[in-house]
């Protein structure tokens with residue numbers, strides 16, 4: 001079954017026509033804009049394909065579909081989606097606004113890494129809500145990985161992050177994932193706190209990845225969120241969650257190009273196995289059909 005965020009249905013009529021006409025181009029641009037690529041990218045893609053079709057004297061819409069896949073894949077693949085986890089321990093900080101899916105993503109990522117034979121410890125540096133710690137504890141248990149909890153409610157999140165990395169070092173644990181409290185990108189004090197967490201962790205070990213989690217259903221607003229986090233937390237990769245509930249597959253490309261930060265992981269469900277790496281070829285196959 002096609003993903004909800006796929007544009008294959010929107011394109012169906014277009015590829016059922018015998019030849020490429022003006023309507024073909026209008027339909028394509030509308031499909032791209034509807035999928036939240038944003039008007040600029042939609043126009044660029046249409047213009048580039050139009051030029052190719054004219055130059056190569058093509059009139060078969062099926063050929064155009066192949067060219068659309070190629071062009072999108074080239075744009076998606078302009079950034080390296082590989083997680084950089086060579087350090088020992090490899091420290092991953094996970095940041096983002098409230099409710100985007102940080103804790104869920106950590107549970108899934110811990111499971112993914114553990115299933116590849118890595119030892120993992122997760123740290124509950126979201127110390128404001130006891131429920132947040134318990135939620136992470138449940139995920140850690142499901143993933144079969146160790147957890148470092150705050151010693152008391154309201155403990156400085158940076159100190160929990162520090163203790164988590166310390167635990168990884170003393171226990172010879174390869175991967176260390178630190179959960180942080182959700183925060184609005186407009187709250188300066190809370191954004192500064194992220195910088196502090198990072199500096200404190202770096203006293204123990206270099207930070208390998210700072211992953212910013214974005215909810216695909218927020219669309220272009222996610223770009224504004226991303227920019228503030230990039231400024232304050234030194235984001236190295238994006239995680240797009242809730243793509244399963246979104247009709248906005250194009251958001252993935254828009255946010256990557258506008259922030260210049262690669263998409264590294266994709267979440268498509270609430271289950272522990274619903275997280276994958278980002279593979280442009282596979283993604284575009286599903287997107288275009």
Ligand SMILES: Nc1nc2c(ncn2[C@@H]2O[C@H](COP(=O)(O)OP(=O)(O)OP(=O)(O)O)[C@@H](O)[C@H]2O)c(=O)[nH]1
Nearest residue numbers: 098099100101102103104182241242267268269270
């Ligand atoms: N459908 C779907 N739901 C998701 C996905 N990822 C997370 N969720 C749901 O989103 C909700 C919020 O997820 P959390 O992991 O608690 O989000 P958070 O960012 O840690 O939240 P705060 O700690 O409050 O900032 C939960 O109901 C999750 O089940 C996803 O990929 N798909």
